Amino acid sequence: MNLRIEIVTDSRRFAEIREDWQQLREHSNGYVFQDHDWISGWLIGVRNRKEIRLYIALAWEGSQLRGVFPCAVHRRSGLRVLTWAAQLFSDYCDCVLDPILDRADLLAALWKGMAQSGGFDVINLQQVRPDAQCRAFLDRLAEVGNDLHPGDRNERCMRIENHWPDGEAFVRSRSKNRRSNYTRSKRFLAELGGDVQFRLVEEGENTAPIVDEIIRLKQVWLQAYDPESTQLGSDGAILRAMLDKVVESRVARIFLLETGGRIAAASINFVYSQRMEAYFTAYDATFERASPGAILLLDYARWSFDQGLSHVDFLRGEEAFKGRLANAETILSSFAGARTLLGQVAVSGHRWLSRRRQRQENSHTNDERELEHVA
16 A cells, blocks of 8 residues: 655645545545534634644545545644644544545554654544444553653543334333423423424525524523533534534534424534534523423424434533433543653653642542541
């Protein structure tokens, strides 16, 4: 296999390879978070951030694109940190590889090309699924321990695996109490706002004002409950650019719960490859007592299973409502490492601080146990 490795750091070159990239992504049956359009939206959002630059490794066999290792380099505290491109906004991070070629050889060539090209000190790759195309390769690198080691951040993603013939069977499988709560909540919502309607925004409908309203509702909620959220600042603009791109690509489906013609709750989900991923949800706090978000979730899950989708994935986060509905989960892993001496010093310092913090926490826990024993 005669591969040529190219490192893309320029947005114009990135735009030129869209068709090759998308064909490879579709052929590999990867996730939307590895779509060229998804990363393009992120790139639009960060175009004025001088501390961030593209760092994407491509493997070419002749004129055929065979592999993509989609990364970026962030400058933080004097360090150049290699991450996945759009890592902060992507729930599942991975490479895009041609399934007919040897995965290990492809990844080895891409990784070697990145290491030789340089331009980064520290490696911080997060949100890697157990079945990610790159996972076995990263695990092997971590076992060797020279370039990479397992990171200290693991995240849990919950989902509803479809075991029902249709959506109605799924709803009937819920406990009597939960079904009653759903009915009461819809009735209460109608009393608060008027007729209640669940709907999917149709293709061809003008989505811009709908997305505007969903973003506004989310920002109102964040200002009240999480005023320090980065989504209220520059990250919000980046996310909006990415949502616009994915809505334009028709992977996104917008589900609305309306009362009296007004949006009570909304969810921008991704539907492709017989699966649904619930990515961005907002609700109107005016109707909070009626739990419109919970109503909407059950409605779009029923819709999903009516379509024969394999599962509804709630992605990252361990909110209580996910645990009440989920019947399966995936644990995401992270990988960290260093390429330069400066990076090795930084990583060693971080690991020392982490161990020290852990010892302090353990000591505090032991002291509390001793006090409980004395009491």
